[in-house]
Amino acid sequence: MQFAEFAARASEMEAEPADLATAALVRDLFRESGDELDTVARFVQGRVFPAWDSTTLDIGPRLLREAVARAAGPNVTADDVEERLAEEGEIGAVAAGYDFGGQRGLAAFGGGDGGGGDGLTVREVDGTLRELAAATGSGSEDRKLSALFGLFNRASPEEAKFLARLVLSEMRIGVGEGTVRDAIAEAFLVREADGPEDGEEEDEDGDEDDGPLTRAAADHLAAVERALQVSNDYGMVAVTAREEGLEGLEAVRLEVGRPVQAMLAQAGTATDALEEWGEAAVERKFDGARVQLHADGEAGGKSDGDDISVSVFSRNMDDVTDALPEIAEFAAEHVDAPVILDGEVVAVDDDGSPLPFQEVLRRFRRKHDVDRMREEVRLELHAFDCLHADGEDLLDAPVTERHARLAEILPEDAVSDLLVSNDEGEIAAFEEGSLAAGHEGIMLKNPDSTYSPGDRGKNWLKRKPDVETVDLVVTGAEWGEGRRANHLGTFLLSARTDEGSDGQGNGDGYATIGKVATGITDEELAELSELLEPEIVAEDGQTVELNPSVVFEVGYEEIQRSPTYSSGYALRFPRFVAVREDKAAADADSLERIERLVESQ
């Protein structure tokens, strides 16, 4: 498929306000994507790699601006691009405003169709971006720049628009995960289930989708959803649906080495839990960072441990194996068959008492000096779930069975204690013991519930007595003054507003709610500046606008209604607690949660 064709379809999606009609456009695109279906299914979501793969292009807005400037011709500088960005508000529109094709190079000799002359293909764009992601070490920035320049130089304005957005992983075409899921089902499954559809073309206004789904259609949608949950690979699932239908989708299994999304919790109490389920599976809530352990070994047989290879993934499915060698070593030592385990890594002091979770995050971030850090911050694994053991997927097994499998795999002190009880008093005593031991609180789980990846449902409740903090996205900042002049000093915080819509953070997905400047040491300020500077999208005097990517945990005294910020709320006495390295912008707290917090004040 020509990239120009893909860009034209993306433009149609961008112009289409109705979700159903957008899904129909995606469906049609998928049906016509041929060999490039897997890539197209990722591109529509602004992804080059599958969701489980933590490889990134590692191209910040600054590098992209430079590439755009270079392709736009000798008279255009990165500063000019930045200026236009301040006017247009987003890089796709800026890129579409330059006439790359006519400038120079191959395109000038190609067909005279405004720059798409020597036809970029979807495959070629994908290949180049993948190569560019693999570039590391000295000179890699230059190589990235020239590879990007090469792409833009051959792009028409429409192609440039979506290329720029793809590079920043933000397509802004209203296509979220749900849309892609529906489009896969509709493109390759639902039609069969609903019987032959002669007048398909006439149905394109989306009317056909208005009625309730037929049973078969609902089952097909569920099969796609399930395959996606298990694999986190939209490209592979689309191709499987097309090539192997329902049966193929049902055969998609967990794979050791391919992380799945973590199951999440809501806040709740023992009373809530017992009312709902009759009894609860209660565990300590460890105050650390979530990890998923994948150990590969000989299925079915006890190996001697030498041929076990272990990967450790963070809550965002980033590979953190190298930063946490002792966790991988621990697993390699104890595991002798393929497993996928879920748990929490906690930092402990010399007596084994838990330290605040910020200490763990210092380890997660670490790329250099891992050995020294290993001495400084001791880590312990507390595993609480088992998703796969020895060739068997356990997602559909109940909590109690999964826990029992876990207890067979790891030594007792690495496995969370589990109390199954219907007695509030007994649960309260367990909670007290948990807090006395320095843990954060307790987790209450529905003993019969299955493991639903990525779901913040009602089957896991968390209970912690501490004052609430909120996790907010940093969307802006101000340069400091005096001795802090070289650092970003005051940070603008936003809550997510996209919950339930396209889930992608597209468009105006964030609403401001306050600024934080206190609670930050000089050393932290320097680190924060380093972290945030590459995310600067626009600057105006002291103020900078940031690409929403870094999440702060922030304490506060109260949340008030306020016209100052776009959320309609303001944090009173906000205090920086930590960077939530384990969270992406999409995991930050939503405005809906803020509203709930306001109600409960």
Ligand SMILES: Nc1ncnc2c1ncn2[C@@H]1O[C@H](COP(=O)(O)OP(=O)(O)OP(=O)(O)O)[C@@H](O)[C@H]1O
């Ligand atoms: N026994 C346990 N079972 C499940 N999760 C646990 C347990 N102990 C600690 N946790 C941690 O608690 C989290 C559950 O809360 P939630 O899903 O809301 O994540 P979160 O947003 O990181 O919350 P928090 O900031 O409260 O840790 C899990 O992600 C996990 O990191």
